[in-house]
Amino acid sequence: MSSIQINNETFNYELNGPENTPVLFFSNSLGTTHSMWAKQVDYFSKNYRVLSYDTRGHGESVKNKGPYTLEQLGNDVLQITQALGIEKFSFCGISMGGLIGQWLGIHAPEKLDKLVVCNTAAKIGQEAGWNDRAALVRSEGMNPVADGSAGRWFTEGFVQANPASVNALINGLRQTDAEGYASCCDALAKADLREKIALIKTPTLIVAGSHDPVTTVADADAMAEKIAGSKRVDLDASHLSNIEASEAFNRALEDFLKR
Numbered sequence: 001m002s003s004i005q006i007n008n009e010t011f012n013y014e015l016n017g018p019e020n021t022p023v024l025f026f027s028n029s030l031g032t033t034h035s036m037w038a039k040q041v042d043y044f045s046k047n048y049r050v051l052s053y054d055t056r057g058h059g060e061s062v063k064n065k066g067p068y069t070l071e072q073l074g075n076d077v078l079q080i081t082q083a084l085g086i087e088k089f090s091f092c093g094i095s096m097g098g099l100i101g102q103w104l105g106i107h108a109p110e111k112l113d114k115l116v117v118c119n120t121a122a123k124i125g126q127e128a129g130w131n132d133r134a135a136l137v138r139s140e141g142m143n144p145v146a147d148g149s150a151g152r153w154f155t156e157g158f159v160q161a162n163p164a165s166v167n168a169l170i171n172g173l174r175q176t177d178a179e180g181y182a183s184c185c186d187a188l189a190k191a192d193l194r195e196k197i198a199l200i201k202t203p204t205l206i207v208a209g210s211h212d213p214v215t216t217v218a219d220a221d222a223m224a225e226k227i228a229g230s231k232r233v234d235l236d237a238s239h240l241s242n243i244e245a246s247e248a249f250n251r252a253l254e255d256f257l258k259r
């Protein structure tokens with residue numbers, strides 16, 4: 001891992017793969033870190049310069065007191081790439097990372113080759129729900145949220161068959177900084193791109209999990225209706241489809257990037 005200072009704030013990132021190949025930037029979901037992309041880093045770093053990072057409030061990146069905003073999280077991506085001398089990149093974000101991707105598609109299309117938004121929506125959940133979750137972790141810490149997360153992130157079958165990898169992710173969630181997590185919930189509470197995503201003109205792939213209870217197939221359909229020319233893929237997975245259906249995920253992403 002490496003870290004970079006931007007305006008006196010630290011961002012933790014990892015760059016893998018040959019120099020002078022196209023940059024593929026991965027953005028994690030709420031309560032995870034760059035390491036959620038391990039299967040994608042392995043696969044794509046043969047042919048791409050793969051960049052993954054810990055979103056503000058997560059992992060080893062800055063955990064300043066929030067609330068954060070989606071604009072701030074989007075600008076973090078622009079500043080990290082600028083600081084690393086990357087002019088253009090393809091961006092793949094999941095859930096909260098997918099919202100960051102939509103924000104980039106609207107506000108910084110000149111930076112994007114291709115956009116991949118996974119298990120996400122133009123508005124995720126309801127403002128009151130995010131405010132309640134932020135208040136809960138600020139008062140009681142991460143355990144109450146972590147206790148219910150396996151069922152939001154994975155199908156029951158995957159949880160039963162993969163206890164070690166599921167437990168590692170849930171333990172990571174328990175160790176997530178509560179204020180950083182809550183500040184990202186604040187950003188999610190206010191983020192609503194439903195009226196703006198029709199502005200996205202970057203070639204876009206929308207990935208959904210057919211068993212995802214958080215960001216549903218209907219959410220993906222609603223994005224696909226508004227983003228002209230977007231491609232849609234449904235995977236046999238729940239919310240963290242890049243982990244639960246990693247091979248199908250990698251194939252879909254590779255096919256789309258090669259087009």
Ligand SMILES: O=C(O)CC1=CCC(=O)O1
Nearest residue numbers: 029030095096097152214
């Ligand atoms: O609630 C969860 O843990 C799932 C989720 C919603 C937004 C995100 O990034 O993850």
